[in-house]
Amino acid sequence: MEHVKITTALIVAVLLQWTLRNVAEPLAFIDFPLIIVVYAALQGSSIRALFYGTAAGIATDALSYGLLGANGFSKTLVAFVVAEIVRRVYVDNLLLRIPVIAGACLLDDLVYYGMHRLLGQEPTGEFVTTLAYTVIGTTIAGTIIYLLLDSFFAENVKNRRREVFTARRQTRRRNPIRLGNRR
Amino acid sequence: MVERSQKEVWKITPWVMLLLLLGNFALMAFDAREANSRQRVIRVWAQTSADFVQSPVTFISSAVTNYFSSISSMRTAQSENDALKQRVQELEVEVQNSKSLAFENERLKSLLELKSETAYRFLPAQIIGRDTSAWFDTSIINRGSLDGVKLNMPIVTNGGLVGRVTAVSPLTAQVSLITKDKSGLGAVIGALGTSNALGVVSGTGKREILEMGYVPGSVEVNVGESVYTTGQDGIYPAGLKLGEVAEVRAGSASEALKIFIQPSAKLSSMQEVAVLIYEPPARPEFDKSLPNANKKK
Structure with a gap:
């Protein structure tokens, strides 16, 4: 059921990416598919996150002037890096997720830009400005979206925390005072 | 369905990633090489399917925007109406002038035997x-x-x-x-x-x-x-x-x-x-x- 929910969220994210820029220009600086790909990677399902990254990236590229596959490449790489971080470090906390999404967005943009330059295509956007706006926009939107998604996946979050932190052994101690009273 | 342990999953993840990255890179290389000739079929398909989402969203968003902008423009409507009435009178004079100029133009063209055509x-x-x-x-x-x-x-x-x-x-x-x-x-x-x-x-x-x-x-x-x-x-x-x-x-x-x-x-x-x-x-x-x-x- 969790996979269905994340897949649905990813489809919605791609649709938002296709349409929202025409409603308001600043919304171009929010990378909705990346937010969901990183969320999938944060759940610990690494292989699924890789496939989500490729699918969402190609869907985004299809309606862009950029190279077909550039977003797929960068998002797949980001999904892998985030999944590796999740494997080693505990980031199941909203405050810890903020630097993760910011870093993921930065890496995604750098790889995307780099691949275009490597293959002789010059992106139109100014490098520093576009990079900064995208990181800020995606981080803010990502934090809010993660709050919403966590409320949808509340049960899974609880289970995951239970796996990470095993329950403390409950030992019953005798109360010496009470023992004393018996005497 | 084969159930894999977490360890096995982590083992195959880098290989899956490499495979996907290679696939994406091949797509990019193909797209970059052929950019100035003909288009990709996948782009044509994607653009066509996206139209079914983009068109309704644009229609709805522009309808909502128009509704709110029409409310805000009601305030200035009276003063604009007066200004426009004056402008209409001025334009009527201009239209009369341009009509006579157009007539003159047609007459001169016919003299020069030029055909009027839209380019x-x-x-x-x-x-x-x-x-x-x-x-x-x-x-x-x-x-x-x-x-x-x-x-x-x-x-x-x-x-x-x-x-x-x-x-x-x-x-x-x-x-x-x-x-x-x-x-x-x-x-x-x-x-x-x-x-x-x-x-x-x-x-x-x-x-x-x-x-x-x-x-x-x-x-x-x-x-x-x-x-x-x-x-x-x-x-x-x-x-x-x-x-x-x-x-x-x-x-x-x-x-x-x-x-x-x-x-x-x-x-x-x-x-x-x-x-x-x-x-x-x-x-x-x-x-x-x-x-x-x-x-x-």
């Missing part, structure tokens, strides 16, 4: 989408190959030239703006045929400004003069308005002027555009054979 056909279109990446700045219109739109057809508004078609699907087309960094087109300041200020207009990456180069430093150019296409680039027809000269940086007899142009089309806020059904005249192919090679008889 190009316009196809009105609406912008239904924008580039999905913040790194690029293209637009998507709701007209495609089924409407007769073809690659490289010019896009105009009532203000002037906007750009050209860079990808076509059956229902939609992708439009690249003239302000794009690598765009370039032949232009002239003033009337074609009489002005010597010929040059190349290129995009700067910013929507508010275009740059014109290769205009000889000896030519006099003034701020506010209009700039038109020359048609020599083989894409755009001659006589389309590009904008007006905003700044001139002086050159010398041996150094070209650097001219900045403000586009006359409102590129930041346009919603309605028109596709100019224009195909440039075919150019003769160059003889690619080697001069000393034996030709087959």
